[in-house]
Amino acid sequence: MDACVGVVGLGTMGLGIVLVYAQAGFRVLATDSFPAARATARDKLVAVLAPRLAKGALDQATHDAILARITIVEDVPALAPAGLVIEAIIEEIAAKRVLVAALEASLAPDAVIATNTSSLSVASIAAGAKQPERLLGLHFFNPAQVMKLVELVAHPGTAPEALTRARDWTLAAGKVVIDAPDRPGFIVNRCARPFYGEALAMLEEGRSPGEIDAAMQAAGYRIGPLGLIDLIGADINLAATEGLSRAMSGHPRYHVFAALRDQVAEGALGRKSGRGFIHPGEAGPAPTDAARIALRIEATLINEAGWLLAQGGGTRDGIDSALKLGLNFPRGPVEMLAAHGAHAIRATLAALEAAAPNHLKTRYLPAPILEPS
Ligand SMILES: NC(=O)c1ccc[n+]([C@@H]2O[C@H](COP(=O)([O-])OP(=O)(O)OC[C@H]3O[C@@H](n4cnc5c(N)ncnc54)[C@H](O)[C@@H]3O)[C@@H](O)[C@H]2O)c1
Known part of the structure; x- marks a missing residue:
């Protein structure tokens, strides 16, 4: 698969989301605004995969191939090749809006921007965007690489093509994608x-x-x-x-x-x-x-x-x-x-x-x- 997914925020959720797509064969570019989070990300990913490797549920070649598909990059502009970027940063609307603006300036015009927010409305994050039509919610559950469910959340202005790409790529990553309303707590x-x-x-x-x-x-x-x-x-x-x-x-x-x-x-x-x-x-x-x-x-x-x-x-x-x-x-x-x-x-x-x-x-x-x- 040649498709490329971007992830912003290398905390609990972001690291799991990186693995979701890398395990399915997507190229993944991931970043975090904190240098320490970028520097430790690869070791943390190795640690998440380690029990499966030890048990024999994952062979060494597959393990290495997963890690080879993941690149930790310095900043948001380096996510430019991604066709879908998922943000999993701090749960603050101001920070998310600033990030969306930076993503809009860096990504291809048809790239989809997804938020993993749990408690903010997708419409409120999209409200500050130049192209709100490419913004939607992809709500993963913790641990993202294990939990099958992803809630797909459209706001009233989300374009159908953006929903199709987010749904298809996430289905291809082995998840069950369920449409959820942009209401508090989703479903x-x-x-x-x-x-x-x-x-x-x-x-x-x-x-x-x-x-x-x-x-x-x-x-x-x-x-x-x-x-x-x-x-x-x-x-x-x-x-x-x-x-x-x-x-x-x-x-x-x-x-x-x-x-x-x-x-x-x-x-x-x-x-x-x-x-x-x-x-x-x-x-x-x-x-x-x-x-x-x-x-x-x-x-x-x-x-x-x-x-x-x-x-x-x-x-x-x-x-x-x-x-x-x-x-x-x-x-x-x-x-x-x-x-x-x-x-x-x-x-x-x-x-x-x-x-x-x-x-x-x-x-x-x-x-x-x-x-x-
Ligand atoms: N933890 C859960 O169970 C869970 C489940 C579903 C959704 N979420 C949502 O996922 C998002 C992330 O949650 P988490 O638990 O992974 O948080 P976390 O604190 O573990 O990780 C957040 C990461 O984002 C980075 N970050 C913060 N501000 C940034 C910015 N402006 N740009 C780039 N990186 C930045 C931090 O350095 C940190 O590494 C939140 O929106 C949260 O509501 C969390």
């Missing part, structure tokens, strides 16, 4: 909120973390919501929740639970700090009402997906695939709805809304997808 980060939020609500009502997680594992989830917060880091989860809550004007569906704030304030961040909701322990046996706990969490997951659909964001299949691939869920919200039936979900939400404390009132109002037909 996955938004639709995942109730998984954590409803578990935290139950925690505040006095359930133990082990019971909640065991109930979800009994329902087929590889990891429970509180164990997943431990894995991600409570601080990262809090930042994502606060960001979405702000973007959604503080709607109670995106409530930031005190149990999460307290966890961060205590430094019980999960695996990285040695202690979390579950970590270093395990979930334990499922409680007798495990099915009720799982139904409650799935009812809110279904409802959030329903509200996103009602706002014109994504398709039923797209949302299901995105949550299965992005979060390893055993089924997507639309499949959950088919399994439980709309009547059971409406009744569960109605009971939750009736019992909701004042600060959570309206959290459980049902989305149109649940209306009796």
Whole structure:
């Protein structure tokens, strides 16, 4: 393959994205504004590939060929040969806009510029561009070289040809590309909120973390919501929740639970700090009402997906695939709805809304997808 991909930002995400395309045979040019990040990038890439090489999952010749396709360059103008450039720099709109301007000045007129932003709107990044039509979002998941899903995000002015190139090249790199709306949290980060939020609500009502997680594992989830917060880091989860809550004007569906704030304030961040909701322990046996706990969490997951659909964001299949691939869920919200039936979900939400404390009132109002037909 002769196509060339550019990557800006050689941090956690950028290094993974470099590997995604290099492994698939693309030439990759990558840079970072910090000299130390450029100087250490190759060693970090070698370290990421090392376990696969040691296990025999990757042979030496393939390993060397992957690295030979990657060139770390000094600056943005050196990305000129790239037909698609993905930025994975700091999550600040001003920095991203300055970078987009520099890319526009350096790249071929038909080159596509993609942002890997998690929390900024693609339209807001494109707003300062001279050619906003070539800007779009390619949202990878961490670790990018492992996670199959990429959310492809168009803003109202993105050109179809730009979307086609970004989609085709990313499909060629072995990813599943799902169209996501340019709305806060796109699909996955938004639709995942109730998984954590409803578990935290139950925690505040006095359930133990082990019971909640065991109930979800009994329902087929590889990891429970509180164990997943431990894995991600409570601080990262809090930042994502606060960001979405702000973007959604503080709607109670995106409530930031005190149990999460307290966890961060205590430094019980999960695996990285040695202690979390579950970590270093395990979930334990499922409680007798495990099915009720799982139904409650799935009812809110279904409802959030329903509200996103009602706002014109994504398709039923797209949302299901995105949550299965992005979060390893055993089924997507639309499949959950088919399994439980709309009547059971409406009744569960109605009971939750009736019992909701004042600060959570309206959290459980049902989305149109649940209306009796
Ligand atoms: N970490 C995740 O799980 C994750 C997942 C999906 C998307 N994202 C998004 O990806 C982007 C990068 O996140 P990350 O976690 O890799 O961050 P990071 O801090 O690990 O890496 C950012 C890199 O960008 C470099 N950088 C900063 N400003 C720059 C500039 N102006 N020009 C060039 N390089 C610059 C830094 O030196 C650093 O190496 C952010 O937009 C983030 O929201 C992160």
